[in-house]
Amino acid sequence: MVDVGRFAVSAVTVVAALVGLVLGIRAELHAGREEQRADREEQRAMRSESLAEDTRAQVYANLVDFYRDGSVLTVVNGNSRVIAMRLTLPERQLRWDLDLVKPCKTLLISSSSLLSSIAVKEPSLKLTEDDLAQLRLEFMDPNHNAWERISGKGLTKTKSWEPTGRPNVVSTEEWNVDAKESPQCGKS
Incomplete structure (x- = not known):
């Protein structure tokens, strides 16, 4: 019975570790997508700011x-x-x-x-x-x-x-x- 208990605890530990690993990978992937989304937003904001700066610079020239x-x-x-x-x-x-x-x-x-x-x-x-x-x-x-x-x-x-x-x-x-x-x- 002690062996069965140890086996059950080991199995639960292994399953918990695997679930933790899967959840960790999913969280990492989600964080990576969020980071990419944030990078794209930052690039859009920089392009928009650059365009606004160019427009301001051309106000007299136009x-x-x-x-x-x-x-x-x-x-x-x-x-x-x-x-x-x-x-x-x-x-x-x-x-x-x-x-x-x-x-x-x-x-x-x-x-x-x-x-x-x-x-x-x-x-x-x-x-x-x-x-x-x-x-x-x-x-x-x-x-x-x-x-x-x-x-x-x-x-x-x-x-x-x-x-x-x-x-x-x-x-x-x-x-x-x-x-x-x-x-x-x-x-x-």
Whole structure:
């Protein structure tokens, strides 16, 4: 009888150990799934935070536009803040500093004005209207983020650049003097 009792106790102990092992494995698997779920939630939150940060960074940039309509370039500063801008032809390593474009202004720049402007600065350089098809608008938002917009295309963040040595000057070029009110002025 003592042997039967020992056997029964041993059997119960073995069964309890096996049940404990199975329950432990299940708990470990459940904890692993919970950990994976928590990791996915953390990754989602990080992506969401990154997207919100990108959106905040672009708030000023989205109010700047640049496009060509025939032989007229239109540059829009829809911000309620001054924005440093320049037109560039990267292939030719040329730039036209627009300096600080006043808030809520639209600049209408004729291709002939740009061509004559560069002819004065670089008389040996021969540019044509076709060359201006490659123009890009680079600008610096009030948070000192640098952006680039290609006519008819999207917005990209670029390397920071230093505006001209005239940080508080609005250019006296004809296109800045004749700036029009921007109908799409934001509240930034």
